[in-house]
């Protein structure tokens with residue numbers, strides 16, 4: 516997924532959460548567009564070290580327009596999440612059935628018009644303003660039909676034993 520408009524300092528926590536949701540809900544990586552933020556990258560990599568996902572891509576400072584254009588040239592589909600788009604219920608089955616690599620784009624502040632034009636799909640997770648973290652989570656959940664919530668990374672060091680009360684964390688086998 517591609518995170519647009521990250522403002523180092525101000526958006527550090529939200530962008531970290533976008534990355535955590537991407538990883539936990541089955542995306543292959545997070546690309547932070549146009550700016551570098553070592554602290555977000557290192558926090559996400561640390562989570563991958565412990566909870567698995569060393570192959571989960573975490574990169575920053577990537578030219579976003581070039582990235583989107585190349586993605587399309589290579590045959591991938593671009594899905595921009597925006598409250599102004601087409602309701603998710605109308606398009607998610609079609610997007611899933613394409614069986615193409617999907618680049619999910621979310622913004623922070625106002626997203627430049629060019630991304631609305633470049634996107635193959637502008638998708639609304641409802642038509643109310645909320646959050647890039649929520650929008651990404653709901654989109655991935657609907658895309659994967661809820662199966663992503665069973666995801667466990669094979670290279671995880673720590674695993675959780677579900678417990679009705681308290682916390683049980685064990686070394687993974």
Ligand code: SAM
Pocket residue numbers: 595596597598599620621622623624625626638639640641642643644645646647648650
């Ligand atoms: N005011 C900004 C705009 O006009 O684009 C939106 C800011 S919002 C806090 C940040 C991001 O959350 C948006 O760029 C979009 O990716 C996502 N988002 C927020 N509400 C959404 C919704 N209802 N559907 C899809 N994405 C949404």
